[in-house]
Structure formats: C-alpha cells, structure tokens
Amino acid sequence: MDNLETLIQEYLQREAQAKTRRHFIKNCASGLGGLALSSIFMGCDPLSTQKKKAKITFSERDLNPLATLAPPLSPKVKSVIYLHMAGAPSQLEMFDYKPVLQKLHGKDCPQSLLEGRKFAFIKGTPKLLGPQAEFKQEGESGNWVSNFLPHFKKVVDEVAFVKAVHTDQFNHGPAQLFMHTGSARLGRPSIGAWATYGLGSENQNLPGFVVLTSGGNTPDAGKSVWGSGFLPSVYQGVQCRSKGDPVLYIEDPDGISRNLKKSTIDAINKINKEEYAKYADPEILARINQYEMAYRMQIAVPEVMNINNEPENIKQMYGVEPGKESFANNCLLARKLVEDGVRFVQLFDWGWDTHGNIREGSIDLGLRNKCREIDRPITALILDLKQRGLLDETLIVWGGEFGRTPMQENRGNKKMAYLGRDHHGDAFTMWMAGGGIKKGASHGQTDEIGFSGVEGQVSVHDIHATILHLLGFNHEEFTFDFQGRPFRLTDVEGEIIKDILA
Amino acid sequence: MDVLKQLLGRLHPLFVHLPIGFIILGLLIKWYDRKKNAHTDLLPLIFLWAGYSAVLACITGYAQYIGEGYAFETVKIHLWVGIATAVFSFIMYAKLKELKAVAFLSKVSITVLSVVSFILISFTGHEGGTITHGEDYLIEPLPNSVKSALGFETYEEKDIVLTDENWQEAQLYEDVIKPILNNKCISCHNPKKSKGGLLLHSEEAILKGGENGPVITANKASESELFTRMKLPKEDDNHMPPEGKSQPSKEEITLIGAWIDAGHPFDKSIGELNLKKNLFLPFIPKKAANNYPDIEITAASADSIKAIEKTGVHVDLISKSSNFLTVSCINKPAFTNADFDALLPIKSQIAVLDLGGTKITDAIVEKLPMLTNLTVLKLDNTQITGENIEKLDGLAHLKSLNVTYTNFAKEHLTKLANFKKLEKVYVYNTPINATDSTFLKGSDIHIDYGNYQLPQIAADTIVY
Numbered sequence: 001m002d003n004l005e006t007l008i009q010e011y012l013q014r015e016a017q018a019k020t021r022r023h024f025i026k027n028c029a030s031g032l033g034g035l036a037l038s039s040i041f042m043g044c045d046p047l048s049t050q051k052k053k054a055k056i057t058f059s060e061r062d063l064n065p066l067a068t069l070a071p072p073l074s075p076k077v078k079s080v081i082y083l084h085m086a087g088a089p090s091q092l093e094m095f096d097y098k099p100v101l102q103k104l105h106g107k108d109c110p111q112s113l114l115e116g117r118k119f120a121f122i123k124g125t126p127k128l129l130g131p132q133a134e135f136k137q138e139g140e141s142g143n144w145v146s147n148f149l150p151h152f153k154k155v156v157d158e159v160a161f162v163k164a165v166h167t168d169q170f171n172h173g174p175a176q177l178f179m180h181t182g183s184a185r186l187g188r189p190s191i192g193a194w195a196t197y198g199l200g201s202e203n204q205n206l207p208g209f210v211v212l213t214s215g216g217n218t219p220d221a222g223k224s225v226w227g228s229g230f231l232p233s234v235y236q237g238v239q240c241r242s243k244g245d246p247v248l249y250i251e252d253p254d255g256i257s258r259n260l261k262k263s264t265i266d267a268i269n270k271i272n273k274e275e276y277a278k279y280a281d282p283e284i285l286a287r288i289n290q291y292e293m294a295y296r297m298q299i300a301v302p303e304v305m306n307i308n309n310e311p312e313n314i315k316q317m318y319g320v321e322p323g324k325e326s327f328a329n330n331c332l333l334a335r336k337l338v339e340d341g342v343r344f345v346q347l348f349d350w351g352w353d354t355h356g357n358i359r360e361g362s363i364d365l366g367l368r369n370k371c372r373e374i375d376r377p378i379t380a381l382i383l384d385l386k387q388r389g390l391l392d393e394t395l396i397v398w399g400g401e402f403g404r405t406p407m408q409e410n411r412g413n414k415k416m417a418y419l420g421r422d423h424h425g426d427a428f429t430m431w432m433a434g435g436g437i438k439k440g441a442s443h444g445q446t447d448e449i450g451f452s453g454v455e456g457q458v459s460v461h462d463i464h465a466t467i468l469h470l471l472g473f474n475h476e477e478f479t480f481d482f483q484g485r486p487f488r489l490t491d492v493e494g495e496i497i498k499d500i501l502a
Numbered sequence: 503m504d505v506l507k508q509l510l511g512r513l514h515p516l517f518v519h520l521p522i523g524f525i526i527l528g529l530l531i532k533w534y535d536r537k538k539n540a541h542t543d544l545l546p547l548i549f550l551w552a553g554y555s556a557v558l559a560c561i562t563g564y565a566q567y568i569g570e571g572y573a574f575e576t577v578k579i580h581l582w583v584g585i586a587t588a589v590f591s592f593i594m595y596a597k598l599k600e601l602k603a604v605a606f607l608s609k610v611s612i613t614v615l616s617v618v619s620f621i622l623i624s625f626t627g628h629e630g631g632t633i634t635h636g637e638d639y640l641i642e643p644l645p646n647s648v649k650s651a652l653g654f655e656t657y658e659e660k661d662i663v664l665t666d667e668n669w670q671e672a673q674l675y676e677d678v679i680k681p682i683l684n685n686k687c688i689s690c691h692n693p694k695k696s697k698g699g700l701l702l703h704s705e706e707a708i709l710k711g712g713e714n715g716p717v718i719t720a721n722k723a724s725e726s727e728l729f730t731r732m733k734l735p736k737e738d739d740n741h742m743p744p745e746g747k748s749q750p751s752k753e754e755i756t757l758i759g760a761w762i763d764a765g766h767p768f769d770k771s772i773g774e775l776n777l778k779k780n781l782f783l784p785f786i787p788k789k790a791a792n793n794y795p796d797i798e799i800t801a802a803s804a805d806s807i808k809a810i811e812k813t814g815v816h817v818d819l820i821s822k823s824s825n826f827l828t829v830s831c832i833n834k835p836a837f838t839n840a841d842f843d844a845l846l847p848i849k850s851q852i853a854v855l856d857l858g859g860t861k862i863t864d865a866i867v868e869k870l871p872m873l874t875n876l877t878v879l880k881l882d883n884t885q886i887t888g889e890n891i892e893k894l895d896g897l898a899h900l901k902s903l904n905v906t907y908t909n910f911a912k913e914h915l916t917k918l919a920n921f922k923k924l925e926k927v928y929v930y931n932t933p934i935n936a937t938d939s940t941f942l943k944g945s946d947i948h949i950d951y952g953n954y955q956l957p958q959i960a961a962d963t964i965v966y
Contacts, residue, residue, distance in 0.1 A: 070819035387952025389928035
C-alpha cells in the first residue's frame with residue numbers, strides 16, 4: 001500500500017510540476033526562446049498563408065520499434081547466428097595448417113618478424129612453436145581441419161574459411177569491441193543491433209537480438225559487445241541464460257497471478273495512453289508497446305528457452321546438459337530461436353585464451369578441451385539447421401577476436417609451465433556457413449609459419465560488410481545519423497569478401 | 503611591388519564578374535524597357551560602371567598574367583577580347599547617352615550593339631574558363647553519345663563482359679584490360695590531357711610510358727608503375743587514380759598485375775595465357791539466386807497488405823528492390839485453410855510463403871496454385887500428408903518445398919518429379935527416409951532426408 005501511495009504522490013507531484021508557473025519559467029527559459037524562435041521562422045515562411053496545424057503521425061515503427069522492414073537489396077539470409085570464441089582460439093591448432101612451422105619448432109623466431117613489434121606478453125626472442133594438432137584435408141573441398149575437431153570435419157564442405165583475417169587490436173576488450181561494433185572504442189552499436197534496427201524481427205513475442213553466454217564468464221569487453229551504442233536502446237541484445245530463469249525476473253513474483261499482471265499492465269498502459277493524449281510523445285507509445293511485449297515474452301521466452309522438450313536424439317546430437325550453462329545448450333537454443341524468427345543470435349563462449357600460463361590455458365591440453373566442448377554442438381547446429389531447411393536462410397559466423405602467434409609465449413622472458421601462444425592480430429581464421437555462402441570455399445592464405453597474411457587478406461570491416469551484404473544491405477549506405485553525421489558499421493572501410501559468396 | 507602584382511592578379515577572378523553582371527543587367531533592362539523607355543537615365547550609367555569594372559578586370563587580369571607566369575600564347579585571345587569588351591562597354595555608354603563622339607554609330611541599331619556586347623562578354627568569359635579549367639571543360643562532363651555527336655573523340659566506358667562459357671576465349675587486353683583502363687584511367691591519360699606525359703589509350707602509348715619512362719617492366723608487375731601506383735594506399739600522394747576519381751576495384755588491380763606478369767600481351771586470349779579462372783570470377787555475372795522469380799511485377803496495394811497484417815499474418819517485401827512479398831504465419835499459428843482467402847489480393851506478389859506450424863490441411867493444395875509466383879513454400883509442422891500435392895506442379899517458379907515434421911507419405915513424393923523448377927525438398931521427420939532413395943531417380947531435385955547422426959566417438963569423453 002505504501003508503494004501505491006508513493007506512486008500517487010509522485011504522479012501528483014509530476015502533474016503539479018507540469019503546471020506551476022514557477023517551474024515553467026525556471027526550467028523552460030531556454031525552451032521559451034526556442035518557441036519564440038520557431039514562431040519567427042514560421043513567420044518567415046513566404047509560401048504559407050496560414051499556419052498549418054501540425055498533425056502528428058506515427059509509422060508502425062514508432063509504435064513498434066521491432067516491426068519488420070524490408071532490406072534495400074535482395075537478402076540471402078534472414079537470420080544470423082554468430083559464434084564468438086572469447087579469448088581468441090588458436091588458428092594454428094584448428095584450421096591453418098603450417099607444416100613448415102612444425103619443422104622450425106623450437107628454433108628462435110627470426111628477428112625480422114620481431115623488429116618494431118609489440119606483443120601482449122612475448123618478450124625478447126621467443127621460440128617458434130609447431131602445431132600441436134594433427135591436420136588432414138577433409139571433405140570434397142579438401143580444406144584442412146585438425147584432429148581437435150573430429151566431428152566438425154564432417155561438415156567442412158558446408159563452410160567457407162577466411163584464413164587471413166587481420167585486426168589492429170591485440171587486447172581482448174578492444175579487439176572484441178572492434179569485432180562486434182566496428183570500433184575498438186566504446187559507443188558504437190553491435191552488428192546484432194544494426195541488424196535488428198535495419199530489419200526488425202518477425203516474431204512479436206520474442207526479442208529480435210538474443211545473446212547467450214557460456215564458459216563461465218562474459219566477454220572481457222562487457223555488455224557493450226551486444227550494446228546498441230547510439231541506436232535506440234530497444235535494439236540492444238537481450239541476454240538470456242540457459243540455467244535458471246532464461247531472462248532475469250521474467251517469472252511473476254509469488255502471489256501475483258497472470259491475470260493480476262495483465263490488469264496491472266492494462267492499468268499502466270491506460271495511464272500511459274492518457275499521458276500520450278496529453279503530450280503526444282512517441283516514446284510513450286514505444287513504452288506501451290514494450291509493456292505488452294514483455295507480457296507476451298513471459299510466456300514465449302520460457303517456452304523457447306526450454307530445451308527439455310526436444311527429442312532425445314536431438315539432445316544427444318548437440319550433447320546438451322539441461323540445467324547447466326553450456327555451449328551445447330546455447331547452440332540448440334540458437335537453432336530454436338532462429339526457427340522462431342529471432343533475427344540475430346549471438347553466442348559467446350569464454351575460455352579460449354591459451355597463453356600456456358595455466359593448464360586450462362595450454363595449447364595442447366586446455367585448447368583441446370575447449371575444442372571438444374564446441375566440436376559436437378557446432379557440427380550438430382549446422383546439420384540440424386540443414387535438415388530443417390533453415391541453413392539456406394541463416395548465416396553462421398565463427399571466430400575469435402584475434403588469432404595467436406606462431407611463437408611460443410615466453411611471458412617475462414621465462415619458460416612457461418605449459419605450451420601457449422600469445423595474442424596475434426596479423427592473421428587468423430574465421431569461417432561462415434549458410435545462405436549465400438560458397439560451400440567448401442577457402443579464401444586467403446598466410447605465410448609459411450602463419451605469421452601474416454600473404455594473399456586474400458581480410459579486415460574486420462570486410463567481415464562486417466559481408467554479413468550486412470548477406471542480410472540485404474549495402475554497408476556503405478546503411479547509416480544512422482548521430483552527432484551531426486551519418487555513421488556506418490564499417491566506418492569508412494569494408495569490402496565484401498566476394499570469394500566466399502555463392 | 504611583386505606582392506601587389508600577385509595580390510592584384512589573384513583578385514582577377516573576383517573582378518571579372520563585375521562587368522559580366524553589369525553588362526547582362528544593362529542588356530536585360532534595355533530589353534525590359536524597350537517599349538516604355540522609363541529608364542533611359544539609368545541605362546548609360548550601368549554601362550559606364552560596366553566599362554570601369556571591365557578596365558579593373560583588365561588591369562587585374564594583366565597582373566595575373568605577369569604574376570602567375572602564363573605564356574602569352576595561352577592568354578592572348580582572352581586578353582584582347584577582354585580589352586575589346588571594356589572598350590565596347592564605353593561605346594555602349596556613349597551610344598546610349600547619344601554623345602557626339604559616337605556619331606559614326608548613329609546608323610547602327612542599339613539591338614545590334616547589344617548582341618555584339620553579349621557575344622563579347624560571353625566569349626571573354628569562355629576563354630577565361632578555358633585557361634583555368636582546360637580546353638574541354640564544357641565537353642568533358644557530357645555523355646559519350648553527345649560527345650561523339652559533337653565530333654569529339656571518346657573513350658567508351660565499357661563493361662567487362664565474361665561468361666562461364668566464353669571466359670577463356672576472351673582477349674585479355676581487348677576485353678579485360680582495355681575496359682579497366684578506359685573506365686578508370688583514360689580520362690586523364692588521353693591525347694588531349696596527358697597527365698604526367700602518360701597516354702593509356704593505345705598499345706603504342708602504353709608501351710611508350712610517361713615522362714618518367716616506361717610504366718611497364720615486362721613480366722614484373724611489382725616493378726611496373728602502372729600496377730604499383732594503383733596498389734599504393736589511397737592516402738599515398740603517388741596513388742593512382744588520384745583521390746576523388748573513380749577507383750578501380752581490388753580485383754581489377756589484380757588483373758592489371760596478372761596481365762603484366764603474363765608479359766602484357768595485346769593479342770592473346772585468356773585461355774592461351776593459361777590464367778586461373780578465379781582471377782576473372784568477379785567479372786562473370788552470377789545467375790541471381792533469389793527467392794523470387796526473375797520477372798518484374800506491380801506492387802501489391804498497401805491497403806490490402808495492411809488488411810492482411812491486421813489478421814496477424816506477417817507480410818513483408820522481400821527487399822526494397824523488388825515487389826515480391828514474403829508471407830509468414832509465425833505470429834498466427836491458428837491460420838486455417840479458410841484464412842487463405844484473405845491472401846488473394848496479393849496472390850501474384852507472394853514469392854515466399856511460410857505456413858509452418860499452422861492448422862492447414864491437405865485441402866490447401868486446391869488454393870495454393872493461385873499463387874503463380876510462389877518460389878519457396880513451407881508446410882512444415884502441419885497435418886498435411888501430401889495428398890493431391892501434384893496440383894502444385896503448375897507453380898512454375900517453385901524452387902523449395904519444406905514438409906518436415908509432417909505425415910507426408912512416401913507415395914506422394916514421386917509426384918514431385920513433374921515439378922519443373924523444384925530444386926530442394928526437405929522431408930526430415932516424415933515417414934520418408936533415406937533408404938527410400940528410389941524416389942525421383944534421375945531428376946535434379948535434391949531431397950534432404952535429414953536425420954543426421956553424430957555417433958558417439960572416443961574423443962567425446964576424453965578430457966585432457
């Protein structure tokens with residue numbers, strides 16, 4: 001009851017504030033100036049003989065910010081599942097086979113590669129570290145896959161590798177931001193925010209951009225990697241959990257029935273509608289809509305986030321562990337979400353930072369465990385989407401924020417406890433699969449030891465341009481006006497990687 | 503004094519516009535006033551001002567000619583016509599004032615003088631423009647068709663046209679390299695405007711090179727300026743084409759390099775040179791693989807779309823570049839056969855129809871043939887069994903059919919063999935399984951039976 005009284009009091013106070021002369025003069029001095037100015041400008045309008053009464057009209061978008069919009073160009077995919085291995089997986093143990101590096105194992109790294117370079121931890125002259133995995137050419141495409149990924153090799157012909165991606169960041173936070181927002185500094189919208197802003201989302205009961213994390217930690221860059229930046233906040237990613245409530249506080253509190261909740265929301269919306277009639281602020285309409293969406297989500301989200309109802313063979317295929325937070329659960333959820341019309345699903349799996357300082361972070365042991373954790377789920381995800389006819393209209397992107405050095409890390413110029421590799425942004429591997437992607441393609445090459453790209457080098461902006469292209473956007477024309485200029489996800493760069501497009 | 507000369511000179515572009523303005527103004531007023539003669543006092547005054555400002559323009563113009571080091575040959579015509587314009591302005595003044603000094607002009611009508619005056623000022627202005635902007639500054643922006651009609655030599659902007667079938671027969675220089683040079687380089691490197699002394703319009707010119715010598719080192723693109731200059735970062739001062747000009751794509755630059763590496767032949771085909779296909783792939787147009795037919799269609803009325811959306815069915819343009827629609831019942835699982843009739847106002851625009859998870863039954867196949875442009879059809883998670891599915895064989899564009907999670911019966915699958923455009927059928931979780939592969943033998947239709955398995959392997963449980 002106390003709460004209700006506070007609410008009423010607050011309401012009365014707001015009303016009073018909106019009415020008193022003192023408040024008006026105190027807070028609106030500049031507003032008055034503006035008002036006066038606008039009337040002067042109107043007075044200067046030579047073409048209008050009488051002042052038109054401003055008519056407020058709203059597009060469907062104002063009322064429902066997630067209403068779908070058609071992309072400007074013909075899209076190849078409807079949805080995106082982005083699998084990010086936070087911490088940066090080693091391309092040299094997974095996809096980028098370097099037999100020469102094997103031969104040079106244990107030799108000093110040539111000075112020419114070290115001069116003028118700064119690494120996160122490597123000091124002095126490190127030794128070269130040969131690949132710790134065995135490689136084989138797999139599938140009809142003959143692309144290389146290591147024995148760390150025994151399941152993935154079965155779907156190698158579905159994916160297109162990009163083997164010489166480069167970034168200019170060598171620390172996790174900025175590199176992750178760069179990979180997801182196109183800028184290493186805070187404040188830009190993430191790819192998923194851009195996609196939902198540009199396309200909306202089909203299912204009116206679910207958010208358009210869902211984020212799932214695993215590996216026991218969220219990405220180093222924090223929630224900004226799925227933030228909305230300067231776009232309206234409704235486009236930011238909604239983080240769901242595969243353990244406990246899928247969205248925090250989604251369950252009604254004890255003693256509150258669904259009916260009571262409905263009446264509460266109806267009452268709030270009634271007030272909001274009156275408020276809107278008075279002030280005609282479109283934000284109020286958006287708010288009304290958000291309340292209603294939240295109400296619908298209370299039913300729809302727990303339903304879609306429940307993997308227990310999936311058939312046993314599907315659960316086994318993904319290797320899910322219901323009730324736990326796991327990458328496998330998240331992969332299955334990603335399929336369910338895309339199936340239900342969610343536009344962008346972002347998975348982060350933490351724990352790929354293999355420096356060799358601890359057992360979990362070793363290139364031969366820890367990395368192999370991480371590979372096992374993703375190998376079956378990713379393969380299952382591709383096959384499951386395929387058999388449902390969804391792979392044609394979904395894009396899967398896999399990658400980390402950078403790659404790892406061909407040299408063994410020697411933190412503090414000492415031999416480390418385990419084998420490890422330092423951060424390295426010059427060349428690393430990513431892959432894409434799904435609609436519009438050339439199956440079995442491989443674009444770009446690194447030098448003999450995998451230090452830098454020698455052919456088909458691709459920047460992070462190029463990756464973004466390609467993702468936007470597949471969603472039906474020209475990345476150079478997809479902009480949002482902010483602080484006096486149009487902003488793009490790809491800033492002033494980016495070229496579509498045509499070689500991996502079907 | 504030099505400073506004054508230069509400063510005066512640089513004011514020339516400013517002052518020249520004064521006589522232009524005055525003379526045009528005078529002529530306009532003269533014409534406007536031709537009947538009433540109400541401004542006879544004003545008119546001479548305007549031409550007097552025109553004369554004074556023209557003199558000022560001549561002085562500053564001369565200062566600029568001296569100060570900026572132009573050759574007399576270049577400015578000759580402009581200089582003399584400029585002076586003539588100034589003199590003529592005073593003559594106009596005198597004529598309008600009917601001064602005795604110009605009595606010899608008494609027989610010449612003021613109209614003739616006006617026309618001369620107009621011609622003089624226009625010609626002077628044009629000559630000035632030619633000096634600052636180059637000789638073809640008015641011709642250059644014209645479309646090629648107009649240029650050649652006017653008798654100017656043009657370098658046609660021509661596209662590289664290669665196809666999957668003929669790419670090897672294409673001439674590397676004529677069909678690939680020349681169009682790149684024509685589109686991206688030749689506007690500055692042609693006989694009229696040879697920047698850096700380099701011409702790129704013909705074989706001889708390319709071989710000759712520019713003022714710094716040849717631009718091609720045989721078989722070595724990395725030592726050939728024609729290639730390396732393009733390869734430089736755009737910010738580099740030596741990058742070609744210069745900033746602001748239309749830039750060749752990465753793929754085009756690579757081709758120039760490949761051509762030089764192959765010994766820059768002018769009369770060999772791609773096949774003869776044994777070049778890799780992926781060099782040319784970006785220039786071989788891909789067949790559009792869209793989810794809608796390759797035809798133009800009128801847009802569906804916004805009102806009928808709105809009316810359908812009100813019922814909870816989702817309707818959207820596939821893209822803003824086409825009028826075809828995608829329709830989905832994702833928000834309306836209660837959709838029944840009867841609800842289908844609501845879609846009829848947009849029946850020819852529907853290219854993608856998702857009826858997955860709805861309450862439709864086999865009877866829907868009676869109605870679906872009305873959607874003549876249907877390309878993708880999803881009937882998954884419904885009660886359909888495939889009964890009468892043959893009625894859809896008239897859908898001339900149907901590419902993809904999804905009947906996963908239904909009771910689609912084996913015996914109906916064979917009927918799909920008559921579907922002309924059908925490429926993919928998804929039958930996962932139906933009574934059909936992969937061992938029934940006798941279906942659709944010899945047809946191009948790809949059936950995805952699904953039911954993929956990932957058996958347990960030892961590596962699944964080994965923890966390192």
